[in-house]
Amino acid sequence: MSVQERRAVSARRESLLGDEPGAFAVARFVRVTPMKARRVGDLVRGLGVDDALATLKFAPQAAAATVYKVVDSAAANAEGTEHLSRADLVVTKVLVDEGPTLKRHRPRAQGRATRIDKRTSHITVVVTPRVEEEPVAKAPAKKSAKKADAAKKAPAKKAAADQAETADKPAKKATAKKPAAKKATAEKKES
Numbered sequence: 001m002s003v004q005e006r007r008a009v010s011a012r013r014e015s016l017l018g019d020e021p022g023a024f025a026v027a028r029f030v031r032v033t034p035m036k037a038r039r040v041g042d043l044v045r046g047l048g049v050d051d052a053l054a055t056l057k058f059a060p061q062a063a064a065a066t067v068y069k070v071v072d073s074a075a076a077n078a079e080g081t082e083h084l085s086r087a088d089l090v091v092t093k094v095l096v097d098e099g100p101t102l103k104r105h106r107p108r109a110q111g112r113a114t115r116i117d118k119r120t121s122h123i124t125v126v127v128t129p130r131v132e133e134e135p136v137a138k139a140p141a142k143k144s145a146k147k148a149d150a151a152k153k154a155p156a157k158k159a160a161a162d163q164a165e166t167a168d169k170p171a172k173k174a175t176a177k178k179p180a181a182k183k184a185t186a187e188k189k190e191s
Helices: 003-009 011-017 034-044 049-057 064-081 141-168 179-190
Strands: 023-030 089-098 102-107 113-118 121-129
Touching: 011 023, 011 121, 023 064, 034 049, 034 064, 034 089, 034 121, 049 064, 049 089, 064 089, 064 121
Parallel strands: none
Antiparallel strands: 023 121, 089 121, 102 113
């Protein structure tokens, strides 16, 4: 099956990437809570694939090993199916969805039982080639000069109004510190 045919078939690819080049990988039913896996996903989002793998290799979280495998798999998919260079790939999306929850029970005092939820996750990683941004054309200087003049005038007026208000109000009385209490305790210790 060619790449074009596969693109036409995969609705999941269409929802994640659209017409952009790139690839994705999914790990389903992973026995880690989604909240913990999202913390690890936030570490690598926006990094290059090599930097992301290095970060995950030394991350102390237990979910880092699974996310490492998914990032590596997504990079391999991009190399194999899309013929993209691994050095140019960037982790653009890390989605962690909640999977089914395993419900277990633990015996407690007085014949009771409490439920233990063992949560699972579906981890999806999307990698795309790095896009170099083009410099944005600057706006005409006349408009920005007018805005700068207005911005300079506004704070000056506000500062003058604040000074006028403080001049009308009586000065606040300074609060006295309480060093006497420390002295009294020191005198008790000496005697």
